[in-house]
Structure formats: structure tokens, C-alpha cells
Amino acid sequence: MLLAEASEKIRAGLRERALIIVVGLMGVAYEGRAASTLGPGERLLIIKQDGSILVHRPLGYEPVNWQPPGSKIDVYLVDDYMVVEARRISPQEILRIIFHEIYEVYLFKLSDSAELAMYATEEDMKRAILADPSIIEEGFRPIEDERKVGESGFIDIFGVDGEGNLVVVEIKRRNATAADVKQLINYVDGIERELGKRPRAIIAAPGIQKSAVKDLKVYGVEFKCLTPKKCREVLRKKGGLERFID
Amino acid sequence: MLLAEASEKIRAGLRERALIIVVGLMGVAYEGRAASTLGPGERLLIIKQDGSILVHRPLGYEPVNWQPPGSKIDVYLVDDYMVVEARRISPQEILRIIFHEIYEVYLFKLSDSAELAMYATEEDMKRAILADPSIIEEGFRPIEDERKVGESGFIDIFGVDGEGNLVVVEIKRRNATAADVKQLINYVDGIERELGKRPRAIIAAPGIQKSAVKDLKVYGVEFKCLTPKKCREVLRKKGGLERFID
DNA sequence: CCTTCCGTTAGGCTC
């Protein structure tokens, strides 16, 4: 495909706010927060209506270079090359794609209004615990969620156990780290200062980093294994129940 | 395009290990570490030779769903749909794309052997300081890089200043945080325990978070503004010099 | 606007 012809088609796509797919032989230069160069190779360029731009190599999940939505995109011919330039300000960044050859340019006007439904985020894990507190332990009763503690931040779930002891629960959807344990200790300290009584501290996560295990004993924190998957099942069961009751 | 025809073309692409681009009306279901569903919409599907797979909506820099390299990809017809399935084990995950309509399928055999050259990573900033220590301060002399400190971790650069004082330098390519300052203090404490002498602590970064500024005074840490860009220039000059000497 | 925190983080490195 001739570069002049291709550049016209790309400009048309930009005007029409189409999704633009370009396949060809291109080099890439990026300068901004960091800087990178990539010599010529056969790649896939995607330009979206919102100004996002992605350069994909034949291998790998991630784009090799990109620019997020809102970038200003220009196309021009210089010597025997076609250049696509994507600029953004704040941070000042420029991505320049230099085409040596263009194999194909495709334009699409796509419509997609569906909403992504994502399950078992950390938020969902909290909802699962509130829906069925026994997954933390038998007799656990939540009192508050997102309780503020001094300057430290927010407790995921604050409650009482079967014996009437205060309990602070910290939720993580990934393995808990030493930093997580320390944050939880901050909360416990804050509550102790506030209410004059030291609560139990429970970290609920799918696992815990080995390096953090010793901190559990040192600081008297309890670990409760709780996976996102388990929470998904709890929410599903609860969802099913609600549907049945309605 | 007929679904049967499309599925044959995609299978051919998989056999030939081609880059496959599919545009059409599709729904998406993902289940693995988390789970998500997305109703039908017009999207772009990319399947790469290495088994990476990406679903892109008309807007946004990020794929809405994906699977990293190494996924096992299957295509089959069921009722009036074509399904593309990408599975991986460890973690067990499945991505299922259900096509209602297919507008286009494109196959490409791309060759790309260029090497990405990235400048001014944190590693490069360290190299720049080692190449020209005066960018930290006049008279600074590095002794060691990546020096281990007890259990705390590794010092980026350990050296002495013009007066013969020990200096610990911590490098960040982004604004320094309070956590960075505290980590640096850990190192300084470690060195003091080890060598019986408290070194100066310098954090070299393009900036520092407002909330961390007070910690500088509290803990006696010095801040030296050093941008990736500046380091890039130092390395370029040094590269030029080396080229001249050789 | 800046800061903090989560992510199907991914990817790379070490043990």
C-alpha cells in the first residue's frame, strides 16, 4: 500500500473517529517519563477514537509502546516515511511511529455499550463477609465497615466475636505482606487509644508472605485464609437466596 | 462473514501461528483469579502466535479482557455462535469469547526482531551517578553499589562525600514517598549498627511527595533533585566520550 | 490538582 494513500485513509479515520488498525513495517520512538527506541519491525498499530494508541509486536500480551486516551494524534509524510505522532501534556510525552512500509489500514466504527461485571474484588470479599460473617469465624458479628481510625485510614470491617471481644478485620485479595500486618497494627493501636480496649486483629487473605508470618506472632495478629473464589461462592449463594425470597 | 467460514480461517491462523485479528459482535466471560462477564458489543480480538489473546473495546488504552502468552486456544461452533476459548493452568483461568457476528478476520505473519532500547530506568539513573557522581554533589565518591544491609535490603549507592563522611544514596525515578524515606532510614540505621558511624542519607529523585517533606527534617534525610532526563543526558555524554576514546 | 491504593496487575529476578 502506498504511504500517501495510507496516510489519507488514516486521516479519514481520525476525522470520522473510527477505530484504526494499521499493519506494517515500523520503528518507534518514545520520550516522556522515560525514553525508548525500537528499530524497524513488522507490527500492529491500533488507534482508538478516544486518542488511545497501542503498538503491538507479534509476541507478548503487552503493547511495546502506547499512549493513553486523550492523546493528540497527527499523521504526516516525510521523505519516504509516514509518521504517526501521539502527544500528551501532563506528563509531557511523545510517541512517534515511523512507517517504512504499510501493508494494510482498516477502519471500523464500532458500537459497544455493554457494562463489564467483575466479581470478587476486595470490595466483593467485604460484601461476602458482611453477608456471611461465619466465614471469618463462628459467632463473628460485624458492627461497622470502613470505620475511620484517627489518621491511619479505614478499617475494612469492625465487629465483635462470640465472646464479646472487639475485632478488627483487614481484607486482602492477594497474599498479605508484612506491610499489611503493620497497617493492621496501626488500626488496632488507634482503636485501643480511642476505646481504651485492645481489639483482636484478623487479616483475611488467600495467603500470607513467608516473610510476614513471623510478624503475626510478634504483633499478635491472626490470619484467616479467605480466597476471592470462596467469597464469590458466598455471594452467589446469597444472590440465589435473595432471588428465592423476592 | 459466515461464522463457519470465519472459524475455519481462525483455525488456519492458529495452525500457521499467524497474528489473528477478528472484528465482530461478541460477548466475553472470564473466570480465574477473579471473574467477569461482558454482554455483546462490537470489539476487536487479537490472538498472537504465542497464545496471548486480547479483547479491545472501542475506547480505552487497556484490553477489557485478556490472557497472557502460553494460553491454549480453541475455536468451535455451537448453535448460532462461534466461541474462542483461551485456557491456562497455574493459575487456572479461562477466557471465553462468544461471537454473535463476525465482520472481518485478518491473518498476518509478522517478523520483528528489533530490540527495545529503554533509557533512564532506575538502573540507568544509578549508572549515570556512577559515571558522574558530581550530579549528586561536588566531591561525592561512590564506593559500592547494591550493598546489602542486614535484613533491610540493598543500598542503591554507598559512598563518601568531600569531607570523608559516609553517604547512603537511595534512587527513585518517580517522586519519593514517605515510605522511601523510611526505607532509607532503615539502611542508615543498619549501616550505623554495622560500622558504628551514622552516614548521611540522600534521596535522589525527580521530586518528593508533599507528605514526605516533613519526614526529611524529622529523620535528617537530604533530598537531591535528579530527573531521569538529566541522567539520560549524562549517559549520552559519557557514551559519546567512550566512543571518542575508543 | 495531588495522593493513595487496587489490579485477573504483568514481567523479571532470585531462591
Place this chain on the structure above:
DNA sequence: GAGCCTAGCGGAAGG
């Protein structure tokens, strides 16, 4: 293989 850290992280939520 698992654990741990970095990233042009991106993105969202909160101040």
C-alpha cells in the same frame, strides 16, 4: 516452581 519487587505501571477514589 514459588516468592518478591518494579513499572513510562493504569485507573479509581478521596482530599
